[in-house]
Amino acid sequence: MTQKAATAFVATSTFFVVLSLSWFISDAGLLSDDAVSLWANAIAAGDGDMPVGRVVAAYPTIPFLATALLELVSPTGTPTPVLLAAGLLGAVAAIWLNLFRRLGLALPLTIMLVLLIALHPAMLRAAIAGPAEMFFAAFLFLLVGALYDLRARSAAPEVMAVALTLLGLAFSHPMGAAFACAATPLLVFTVRPELVAKSAFNVVIALVFPTVFCVFAFSYMSWVFPGSGWSFLVAPAEGIANWSASMSRTLGSGLTGLSPLDAGVVTFLAIFCAPHYFQ
Amino acid sequence: VATFNRSSANTACLQCRLSYFNADENWLTRMFTLDYALWFDQMLPGLERLNVPIPLGGTSNHFKIEVLRKLYAWDPFNVTEDADLGIRLTQNGYRVGVVDSTTFEEATCQSGNWIRQRSRWMKGYMQTFLVHTRSPLHLLQTTGMLGFLGFFFFIGGTVAAGLFNPVFWILYAIWLVATTNGFDPAFPQPLLFLSLFNLLAGNGAFIFLLMLAPIRRGFLGLIPYSFTVVAYWFLISVAAYRGLWQLLRNPFYWEKTQHGVSKHQSQASFLLGRAPL
Numbered sequence: 001m002t003q004k005a006a007t008a009f010v011a012t013s014t015f016f017v018v019l020s021l022s023w024f025i026s027d028a029g030l031l032s033d034d035a036v037s038l039w040a041n042a043i044a045a046g047d048g049d050m051p052v053g054r055v056v057a058a059y060p061t062i063p064f065l066a067t068a069l070l071e072l073v074s075p076t077g078t079p080t081p082v083l084l085a086a087g088l089l090g091a092v093a094a095i096w097l098n099l100f101r102r103l104g105l106a107l108p109l110t111i112m113l114v115l116l117i118a119l120h121p122a123m124l125r126a127a128i129a130g131p132a133e134m135f136f137a138a139f140l141f142l143l144v145g146a147l148y149d150l151r152a153r154s155a156a157p158e159v160m161a162v163a164l165t166l167l168g169l170a171f172s173h174p175m176g177a178a179f180a181c182a183a184t185p186l187l188v189f190t191v192r193p194e195l196v197a198k199s200a201f202n203v204v205i206a207l208v209f210p211t212v213f214c215v216f217a218f219s220y221m222s223w224v225f226p227g228s229g230w231s232f233l234v235a236p237a238e239g240i241a242n243w244s245a246s247m248s249r250t251l252g253s254g255l256t257g258l259s260p261l262d263a264g265v266v267t268f269l270a271i272f273c274a275p276h277y278f279q
Numbered sequence: 280v281a282t283f284n285r286s287s288a289n290t291a292c293l294q295c296r297l298s299y300f301n302a303d304e305n306w307l308t309r310m311f312t313l314d315y316a317l318w319f320d321q322m323l324p325g326l327e328r329l330n331v332p333i334p335l336g337g338t339s340n341h342f343k344i345e346v347l348r349k350l351y352a353w354d355p356f357n358v359t360e361d362a363d364l365g366i367r368l369t370q371n372g373y374r375v376g377v378v379d380s381t382t383f384e385e386a387t388c389q390s391g392n393w394i395r396q397r398s399r400w401m402k403g404y405m406q407t408f409l410v411h412t413r414s415p416l417h418l419l420q421t422t423g424m425l426g427f428l429g430f431f432f433f434i435g436g437t438v439a440a441g442l443f444n445p446v447f448w449i450l451y452a453i454w455l456v457a458t459t460n461g462f463d464p465a466f467p468q469p470l471l472f473l474s475l476f477n478l479l480a481g482n483g484a485f486i487f488l489l490m491l492a493p494i495r496r497g498f499l500g501l502i503p504y505s506f507t508v509v510a511y512w513f514l515i516s517v518a519a520y521r522g523l524w525q526l527l528r529n530p531f532y533w534e535k536t537q538h539g540v541s542k543h544q545s546q547a548s549f550l551l552g553r554a555p556l
Binding site (some may be wrong): 195198199203210221 | 320487491492495502512
């Protein structure tokens with residue numbers, strides 16, 4: 001089997017597993033609220049039933065726009081959010097396969113590894129939850145790679161890659177927006193020390209500019225077009241609250257019952273344990 | 280010579296990167312340095328790879344003399360004769376390469392002097408555009424589709440942006456301040472969305488590219504100045520209108536730029552213990 005055939009195999013098999021699982025789950029009456037509301041909004045936007053103000057203020061922006069575009073070109077009744085999420089996981093699986101091959105792993109081992117990761121229950125759960133969670137996972141993966149490259153060589157293409165993946169992360173899921181905000185002060189540690197020594201603040205400006213500018217741009221558009229007010233600024237905060245509530249329902253109340261406090265405890269433990277682990 | 284030897288046989292000219300030794304002198308020199316960093320460090324290598332005609336910079340070009348003679352060298356009537364020559368090289372099947380060597384020039388540090396210099400460049404770009412679009416089909420055949428689009432975008436687009444930019448900003452300011460709907464008939468919804476997209480994505484993308492431009496040279500202090508680029512575009516527009524006026528009234532007049540006015544010294548002149556050349 002050639003690498004191209006293997007790429008096609010993992011992408012299509014992942015795609016069809018997600019489709020089948022989504023069909024099975026929806027047949028059993030389990031539907032993700034996020035995916036349903038995203039689909040409803042995308043249909044309304046495609047049919048012209050949604051005011052322009054609400055279209056441009058819709059959040060999470062990337063999954064919404066991608067679903068709306070797919071809805072426009074698909075036959076009526078196509079479950080576009082499921083198709084999009086399945087396609088995304090297939091594409092990410094294909095990227096992983098090529099990445100592992102570049103690292104020198106044997107093809108059969110690579111296929112097995114990629115299928116184990118892509119078909120892991122956590123990944124499948126994200127895919128079934130809708131395109132927003134898949135975009136979030138994809139951009140998080142891309143951001144990690146971009147940060148690694150930035151540390152190795154902090155030139156303009158690397159800065160651009162981090163800045164654009166941060167933008168993608170912030171506009172793909174409310175938790176992505178939270179991650180992007182939380183990561184900002186720490187970005188300085190991913191830049192090469194010689195640049196930090198010259199001007200750490202200015203490098204961070206370049207890294208976060210696309211995200212900040214797009215927040216401004218979408219807020220401005222939601223102000224210009226009647227029907228949404230400043231809802232674009234409120235939407236991510238509401239999304240984080242809803243997401244935390246649904247995660248609490250799924251996973252329980254966590255360590256302390258408060259997600260930010262849990263995150264703080266985990267971060268502290270990670271910082272405390274990491275040096276001991278790597279020794 | 281070494282770069283020529285490594286380059287393809289049809290490489291007729293090598294353009295060095297240009298930058299400024301007095302970048303930190305004032306706001307204008309900082310913006311000029313950002314402008315050059317974007318063009319020479321970010322754009323030119325890309326244009327070279329795409330084989331898009333490269334409008335040469337006026338300094339640090341290295342030619343194969345036989346090619347230069349064959350093309351009758353520079354056009355003495357064009358006030359950006361270097362840009363024109365770059366287009367003609369591509370049209371005749373030659374390639375312009377970029378050398379990773381930097382010549383540090385003196386950035387014009389006075390606004391009047393800067394506008395005179397830039398108005399000549401704008402007039403020259405207008406001349407170059409008019410000369411080569413006399414026969415658009417010939418231009419398309421000799422430069423290819425990418426080259427053709429690149430020519431329109433980088434030569435025509437530079438001039439058009441300078442001329443139209445203030446018109447659109449004024450329209451926008453009137454709409455914003457007066458909250459009038461008098462422009463609505465002129466802007467049907469698709470055009471309105473396109474204009475809004477251009478306003479936000481265009482400005483955002485240019486500011487971001489300007490932020491990235493100085494990273495290669497480690498001029499990180501210039502990054503925040505990218506936010507002030509709108510004022511720099513205003514100066515470019517002044518120069519564009521001045522250039523247009525001169526094109527109509529005095530097309531072949533060479534507007535002189537006064538050099539040697541910077542308070543900063545180039546490294547070479549510093550080492551020689553002399554005033555800047």
